[in-house]
Amino acid sequence: MRTLTIAAALTIGIAATSITTGAAAQTPAQTLRIGLQEDVGSLDPARSAQVVDRIVFASLCNALVDIGPDLKFVPMLATSWSTSTDGKTLTFKLRQGVKFQDGEPFDAAAVKANLDRYRTLPTSNRKSELASVDHVDVIDPSTVAIVLKAPDAALLATLSDRAGMMLAPNTLADPAGVATHPVCSGPYKFVQRVQNDRIVLEKFDGYWDASHYPIQRVLFQPIPDSTVRLANLRSGSLDMLERLAPSDVNALKQDANLRFVSVSGLGFYNMTFNVGNGPRSNTPLKDKRVREAFELAIDRDAINQVIGAGIFAPANQALPKSSPYYDAALPFTHRDVAKAKALLKAAGHEHLDVEFTFGNNTVASQIAQMLQAMLSEAGINLKLRPTDYAAALNAAHNGDFEVLFTGWSGRVDPDGNLHQFNTCAGNLNYGHYCNAEVDRLLNDARVKPDVATRKPLYDAAQKLLADEDPIVYLYAQPWPFALSKKVQGFTPYPDGLIRLRGVSVKG
């Protein structure tokens, strides 16, 4: 009986697939085919947990606000906004005449419905981002007020991302429906998805800014192997791709038919030391002199030149250079093997064996090997422990590591790059570093209203962190794109998203 039911399900499914996978064989003019590094996870902004999901959302959905290439906030579904003097009410004026892709009008009630869903859906990944929200008030159809429990400086940035993306209210009741067929208000509407193969979007003619979107159809194809992704671009099967492998940068620059565009992202790659998470934290790494020796033994420029082909911009802090909060005064630690050895000796070690855990991929394993070579000169012997991504995450949470190599895709607001990694109870504080002063500074910076009042707090926190080195930053996450010369008008943004306003495909 069991096998019969399954067989029946399959037969029906086969018939269904031949109908549903049909759409993308033909490629009419003004189709943009984009090669992605990995397949998208959930197409429900509430559930989404990957960077690559956001690349698709950028064409499919609009958020209340957006960011410009300079990381300043620009109007999107909201045309203007203001914060009350006590910082606890954020009022948005909404754009008039906006329609969702199913024809529903966009208004304040829709904003409330979406924000309430993000805050209450049991499986929502947006809950903690919106934790400061107490309730949402509809003032009139084009005005909405978000009332907060406490001031939250990061909220505007949060609302420029998935937590601020508006789905058609009529579709919200069915969470599975949202994930399989999202209906938003963005410039392109959802047509179909074949997992591991393609996501097809089509121009939404009712979009309020439709005249600035010449592309008629967008095809996202996940092609994890970077060599194959590039071969597809070269053979003309793709028009552009994201996250070009650094090893292909030089070859690409010499190809007359292709263009290379790269921007330094909001995120970073780092080494996290286990200083307090479980029994494996009982190592010499608890001593900050040893951690400093680690940092002194590495050469970020060499990593950038040898592995990064010049796009792994060395980083000494969690904040990107493009951020107004970037601390330019924070000194870079340059390689000094003699000093590293002296520090180790002062801490009572001639030689040190340290395990280095990393999620295995080509770049990570190259970096691990290079760090191993550099650290060995200072008397630190790295034992490399490559695992797959899921196992590395598990090790991180359970404290089953000594040094962990990880990355973070970054957030527009500095809070997203610092708070959860460095506060005592932070979700992503894998090493369980804990310093009451850092907690105080980072918590304070959350509730202050503007750059002028927040920056000194972040500067002070980063100074402490740089001194104690619970995390050593290696390089800023780059966003290298490769495009066919036919693609015109593309501007890369530090958040790595592909915004198609003004982008066209010639010929």
Added chain:
Amino acid sequence: MLRVIANRLLVAVPTLILVSMLIFGLQKLLPGDPVLAMAGEEQDAQMIATLRAKYHLDEPVPVQYALWVRDVAHGNLGVSLRTDVPVASLIAQKLPVTIQLAVMAMVFALGIGIPAGIVSAAHRGSALDYGANVVALSGMSIPNFWLGIMLIFLVSVRWHLLPSSGYVPPTDDFWLSIKTMLMPAFVLGAALGAQLMRHTRSAMLSVLRADYIRTARAKGLLRGAVIVRHAFRNALVPIVTVLALLFGELLGGAVLTEQVFTIPGFGKLVVDAVFNRDYAVVQGVVLVTALSFLIVNLAADVLYILLNPRLRRS
């Protein structure tokens, strides 16, 4: 004949149960937590706990297994943890792709392997035999992914003859679908064809030594007729066995080839699912793969009976 089929189907049930238990158990031995993997960058503790409870991941493994079996018995293969898509519909999406790739690869394998095996056995020890063996050995030794990437560079990037990768359903555009699948099918078929050639050759050699072949030749039958009608037919039984095993393997998905040519088949589905610890998907795919393997081998058993009259009586 019917009894053979019925017997085989009866044996299939415990096999499937055993396979599913094994896979379930082995998956749980893997380090890594599906909910953490799913949460990705957003490691919100409350959300993680909610999901763990929702998918019964906080229950003991035997309970989880029992719950899975209960659902499957009701025709429900579960839902992908990562994408919320029902596993049955994922399988339905991928199975036709995998079948098309498997069939086309088999066409290449048969087209290359069987004639080469026959010729090589008939001309044993000749330059032709050695030549065929060298080609076969290279076919087996060249890694799929390397051959695939080389073909993409030559055929698609340099000569622009075939699409470099992807998948087009045959209902959409039949010829484009065949064209897109030519390279991956060739890559897979070349390696299988080489194995098939070796098996055909050795099966043919042992038959060619038999007395009845000598008798047939002594009666004055043409050499070609003896090889094809008498020898090959008798050599077919071991060849069919190998064929069934190879085809069954193909139905499990060709991981590397699918990865290189970005074909959305079983191989890619299951590898992604393993990396994301998407247990329900892995279980579903393995179940269907095991089932198709059993069906293919059952078909092989039926073929034996058709090929060999002696088996019909017993």
